[in-house]
Amino acid sequence: MRDPMPPLLTHHEHHPGATVITLAGEIDLASAPGLHRFIAQVRRRPDDHLIFDMAAVTFMDSMGLRVLLEAFTVAERHGGAIHLAALNGPPARLVTITRLGERVHLHDNTGQALAAVAAAAAGEIGDLPGDGSANDGSTDDGPVNGGPVNGGPVNGGPVNGGPVNGGPVNGGPVNGGSANGGSSRAASG
Template identity: 50%
Template structure:
């Protein structure tokens, strides 16, 4: 498993590549706890390169979603592969996280939630 992270205003973005199973899920949990700047930050997880997720990895994602919701934030998963999407669907996890096709869609969703009035509002015309 390979993990990487970056930050945007109000967002921690984590990329997971490889497999998350019983041997690596503890590392994922520790990593998520360490890279978040605040519990009220939204967590966007790019899972487009996640090849396998077992129940222990699913448990880590559920714990992260529960913690985020308790602090007014959400966990967003972007780029689900079919096998991971199926696991989330079967277990009902899709009800607890937000699903997006791409990271940019997840970022836009968080930004819209943070400032809904800004979306759809036209920029003022420039002075001539």
């Protein structure tokens, strides 16, 4: 008998103008409905930026992609945005192949994503970096659109070997703890 698939572990932390959602495990047909519900529960406002910390996501299929696209649609409709941080392995390849990175913001880690959201909120930059617009100052060779996903540190470097920044997922709790008013739980179908 085959062992049941491990649950997708989820955790969130609220920050000014953004919610960081840390994921660990596989985002697939079995876990996507639970992730969809989790996003709906933890999103404070439709215009909040959602930052998905993907460092510990080992697999994502089309159902996971659909959940991210649905979150993108809500955010875009209300003036928010979706940020994917620390993509690696198969999820990074899926984002590259499907060109999802042209619609969402890609970052090497959650700290960069939070800094981008804070800078945009403070009016320090016109648009978030890497949004693909002609006036954002980014190029396809930069760290947001071309670096980490298309041949940078995520696909060929230190991130590919496992979690980054010293802990299970950026040093923060994944399961069994909370930080900044967040919570941890396993998403289920």
